[in-house]
Amino acid sequence: MIERHSSAFDYEPTSSSKDAMPLRDGESVYTATNNPYRTENLASPKFDPEVSAANAANVYQRAEKPLNSAEQKAVNMEDLGGRLELFRLTQADLDLAGGE
Amino acid sequence: MSKLFKKAMQLIVGDSSATTLKMPKNRPLKRFTERELLQMESEIGAKLFGDVPAGHRREFFCLDKKTWIWYEEWKDQKTGKKMNTTIRYEIHDKKVLKVQEGARYSFIEGEELDNLYAAVSLYYEQVARHVYRIDPQTGKPLAASQAA
Numbered sequence: 001m002i003e004r005h006s007s008a009f010d011y012e013p014t015s016s017s018k019d020a021m022p023l024r025d026g027e028s029v030y031t032a033t034n035n036p037y038r039t040e041n042l043a044s045p046k047f048d049p050e051v052s053a054a055n056a057a058n059v060y061q062r063a064e065k066p067l068n069s070a071e072q073k074a075v076n077m078e079d080l081g082g083r084l085e086l087f088r089l090t091q092a093d094l095d096l097a098g099g100e
Numbered sequence: 101m102s103k104l105f106k107k108a109m110q111l112i113v114g115d116s117s118a119t120t121l122k123m124p125k126n127r128p129l130k131r132f133t134e135r136e137l138l139q140m141e142s143e144i145g146a147k148l149f150g151d152v153p154a155g156h157r158r159e160f161f162c163l164d165k166k167t168w169i170w171y172e173e174w175k176d177q178k179t180g181k182k183m184n185t186t187i188r189y190e191i192h193d194k195k196v197l198k199v200q201e202g203a204r205y206s207f208i209e210g211e212e213l214d215n216l217y218a219a220v221s222l223y224y225e226q227v228a229r230h231v232y233r234i235d236p237q238t239g240k241p242l243a244a245s246q247a248a
Contacts, residue, residue, distance in 0.1 A: 071194040077220050087231075088138070092132065092133060
């Protein structure tokens with residue numbers, strides 16, 4: 001006697017998949033649900049306000065995430081150096097007393 | 101030695117006519133050259149790291165937005181020979197490159213970066229206030245921001 005092993009071909013359709021996907025001629029439930037050319041099987045994005053909000057918050061957090069501290073220090077140092085250079089260039093040969 | 105660096109050293113260490121500048125307390129009418137301003141900045145910069153040892157001369161200043169210079173000069177007690185060392189810190193893309201004599205280059209990190217950052221922040225704070233009379237936070241003239 002041949003022992004029967006369960007396999008993908010033993011797929012038992014659930015009531016919902018039966019309703020959602022009527023079989024065509026020559027199709028089994030298995031081939032129907034795994035046929036990538038059937039439009040029913042194409043993934044369709046669903047809008048879920050909660051998931052969308054969570055994703056948006058995630059993206060926002062990534063954007064707001066500070067640079068790692070070593071990078072941030074280098075960026076800040078360049079900023080401070082730029083300000084000092086500007087002060088110097090704008091005040092060189094000028095009256096620092098502001099006309100007092 | 102780069103032109104930029106030569107210019108910096110000429111400005112700061114360069115010739116014998118260099119005198120120690122003191123910011124006049126009552127700030128009479130006076131015009132300062134870029135070189136004099138750099139020297140005043142460096143006077144403040146040199147003191148950020150504690151007392152300069154006797155017989156030493158130290159300079160620390162911002163040459164431009166991407167370059168900081170450390171210069172130290174002293175006389176070797178055994179040989180009497182004049183010694184000096186110069187370190188240039190270059191701000192590269194999100195990193196700080198330390199350039200020493202003998203073509204030694206390294207990106208600094210950890211404690212050394214923390215210390216340099218602290219020194220640069222203090223330098224900015226003090227130079228803005230005491231040399232340029234500018235509020236370091238607002239960038240406005242001190243008298244105006246104090247009045248506001």
